[in-house]
Amino acid sequence: MAHEEVTRRGVQLLHDPLRNHGTAYTDDERGRLGLRGLLPVEVIPQDVQVDRVLENFHRKPDDLERYILLTSLQDRNESLFYRVVTENMDLMMPIIYTPTVGQACQEYCHIFRRPRGMYISAKDRGRVAELLANWPHDDVRAIVVTDGERILGLGDLGANGMGIPVGKLSLYTACAGIHPAWTLPLMLDVGTNNETLLQDRFYAGIRAPRLRGDAYDELVEELVQAVTERFPRALLQFEDFANANAFRLLRTYRDRICTFNDDIQGTAAMALAGVLSALRLTGGRLADQRVLFFGAGEAGIGIADLLVSAIAADGLTTAEARARCWFVDSQGLVVSSRTELAAHKQPYAHDAAPVGDLLGAVAAVRPTILIGASGQKGAFTPDVVRLMAEYNERPVVFALSNPTSKAECTAVQAYESSEGRAIFASGSPFAPVEFQGRTLVPGQGNNAYIFPGVGLGVIAVEASHVTDEMFMAAAHTLAGQVAEDDLAAGRVYPPLQEIRDISVDIAVAVAEVAYAQGRAGLPRPEDLREHIRAQMWSPVY
Numbered sequence: 001m002a003h004e005e006v007t008r009r010g011v012q013l014l015h016d017p018l019r020n021h022g023t024a025y026t027d028d029e030r031g032r033l034g035l036r037g038l039l040p041v042e043v044i045p046q047d048v049q050v051d052r053v054l055e056n057f058h059r060k061p062d063d064l065e066r067y068i069l070l071t072s073l074q075d076r077n078e079s080l081f082y083r084v085v086t087e088n089m090d091l092m093m094p095i096i097y098t099p100t101v102g103q104a105c106q107e108y109c110h111i112f113r114r115p116r117g118m119y120i121s122a123k124d125r126g127r128v129a130e131l132l133a134n135w136p137h138d139d140v141r142a143i144v145v146t147d148g149e150r151i152l153g154l155g156d157l158g159a160n161g162m163g164i165p166v167g168k169l170s171l172y173t174a175c176a177g178i179h180p181a182w183t184l185p186l187m188l189d190v191g192t193n194n195e196t197l198l199q200d201r202f203y204a205g206i207r208a209p210r211l212r213g214d215a216y217d218e219l220v221e222e223l224v225q226a227v228t229e230r231f232p233r234a235l236l237q238f239e240d241f242a243n244a245n246a247f248r249l250l251r252t253y254r255d256r257i258c259t260f261n262d263d264i265q266g267t268a269a270m271a272l273a274g275v276l277s278a279l280r281l282t283g284g285r286l287a288d289q290r291v292l293f294f295g296a297g298e299a300g301i302g303i304a305d306l307l308v309s310a311i312a313a314d315g316l317t318t319a320e321a322r323a324r325c326w327f328v329d330s331q332g333l334v335v336s337s338r339t340e341l342a343a344h345k346q347p348y349a350h351d352a353a354p355v356g357d358l359l360g361a362v363a364a365v366r367p368t369i370l371i372g373a374s375g376q377k378g379a380f381t382p383d384v385v386r387l388m389a390e391y392n393e394r395p396v397v398f399a400l401s402n403p404t405s406k407a408e409c410t411a412v413q414a415y416e417s418s419e420g421r422a423i424f425a426s427g428s429p430f431a432p433v434e435f436q437g438r439t440l441v442p443g444q445g446n447n448a449y450i451f452p453g454v455g456l457g458v459i460a461v462e463a464s465h466v467t468d469e470m471f472m473a474a475a476h477t478l479a480g481q482v483a484e485d486d487l488a489a490g491r492v493y494p495p496l497q498e499i500r501d502i503s504v505d506i507a508v509a510v511a512e513v514a515y516a517q518g519r520a521g522l523p524r525p526e527d528l529r530e531h532i533r534a535q536m537w538s539p540v541y
């Protein structure tokens, strides 16, 4: 090989984040790959590089700066980025995902360094396939797409919402070992109704009101067709769409392609797992619970639908199971006399007197379990939790709204208003709480417990569809991972640090369902677990 070519190859390696090992290249590699002179002389092995990253991480003044540090590392050296993340999950997850990713999205166009993923816009109607042809990796297996309209509980962030597909796919790799080159973050930029962004001179998305109606559906349809042609083995995950689009698109595509909506289905499995664990503490049966949801959107309805299936599996009819689930939305208790209810709420509209507020609804329904998915900070007031604690020995209170700034209540508030008896979980992490000489550990109801494992299972056996039964299996598997120690501290989810093993267990369970339902695209391997493990990428070099 000519000297010039070798040298260029060395430089290319250093600039290719998927292959770059930076200062960890050995002397021999430096010779072979044309790297001599391009790096400082000393070989710094990867574990020392990890320490250097951590030193820099701790030196940063705030979480957004830490997010920028990690993103820049991901852009330079993906292996090192993932090794840092997987070995420090508790520390890194709140930065690369909720809550910090929320702030990062709000400021995405201000902290922009390099593009990641693909931007398909309303202007690309008729040429989406042409755009997808520009993606450098052919074997994409996991795509997360958003249109940025409902980013966490923060609302319409337009093209700034790209932080979510990027973050979710980072979790696919960190939590389930999906090879980074198999992942594709996708922003469907259809404009934004966020005036602040439209006035922001750094905003890089389409400066127009959101596309609606047939034009929107046609663009999504073109995208779906182009994706399935270019990446026939890809799982397409819909993320953070506003709820009218989310429910409709799920209905349209779930039986046609390999797809799911994480806000609806992933959240459901995560929450069901938390409820099943909580019942191990309360000693109650699922079929005997009364569940009150605060927020009747994608998350709330998704959870209720899966819960109904789980209760029905406990021996009740679907109607009886639904009667155990109640909703409060922005207009109050969802009851049958209300005529304006969206289709997804109607199955849960029961015959009861109208109630305008949550406290009144708790008094009327007397729930054993209260689940917040409303994006309304502080909605679980001390009075609400106190009332729950009046007639429940262990009230189950899940404040799932993200990011932390939107949580219905904090861990401290839940414990203080219930004399430390609440079984509390939240969407974003809260630190353990010292309460009357005890350490209470809140569970984090993080979807990252579910979707990476589901994705790994689906991808590993090339399942044709993602079914509700797969999410049910994922929920039971996750619940089964909660140890007695976790429960004793009040935590209804296992430690995040165990997430790679949890993902494998979930993947096996999901793959089993795929085989049982005739949805698997590959012949059954002799050892399913081993087959799944073999698909997992390791960031260690």
Ligand code: NAI
Binding pocket: 150, 151, 152, 153, 154, 242, 243, 263, 267, 270, 294, 295, 296, 297, 298, 299, 300, 328, 329, 330, 331, 372, 373, 374, 375, 376, 400, 401, 402, 403, 406, 426, 427, 428, 445, 446, 447
């Ligand atoms: P959505 O927009 O589909 O639903 C929001 C619901 O809240 C709507 O039913 C709305 O009527 C209701 N709501 C709004 N204001 C209200 C008020 N003042 N009183 C009562 N209800 C009110 O949104 P989605 O997808 O259901 O998400 C809701 C929240 O749940 C978000 O903050 C999101 O971040 C969080 N979430 C958390 C997850 C987790 O992993 N923990 C997963 C998915 C969502």
